[in-house]
Amino acid sequence: MHPMKMSDLTGLLRECAGVEEAADLNGDILDKSFADLGYDSLALLEVASRIENQYQVTLDEELVAEMDTPGKYLDLVNDAIDAKSS
Numbered sequence: 001m002h003p004m005k006m007s008d009l010t011g012l013l014r015e016c017a018g019v020e021e022a023a024d025l026n027g028d029i030l031d032k033s034f035a036d037l038g039y040d041s042l043a044l045l046e047v048a049s050r051i052e053n054q055y056q057v058t059l060d061e062e063l064v065a066e067m068d069t070p071g072k073y074l075d076l077v078n079d080a081i082d083a084k085s086s
Helices: 006-017 019-025 041-055 061-066 070-085
Strands: none
Touching: 006 019, 006 041, 006 070, 041 061, 041 070, 061 070
């Protein structure tokens, strides 16, 4: 399975959190905190659920909660995808 791209993640973030937060996803956001971007843990859990369904992986909820930037979140997802492919 192919790795998740930042554009895939930002698309899911927009869908799960709504239009208001979408404007905050422009530019280089890899290392910006989700709190600064206006995303809460509920939105991130919704994103995780969609990722699990779309990519057929399991994401540890505790690890998801610890991911505080899009870059870290993307790494977590791609590690799960890699593990499933191995």
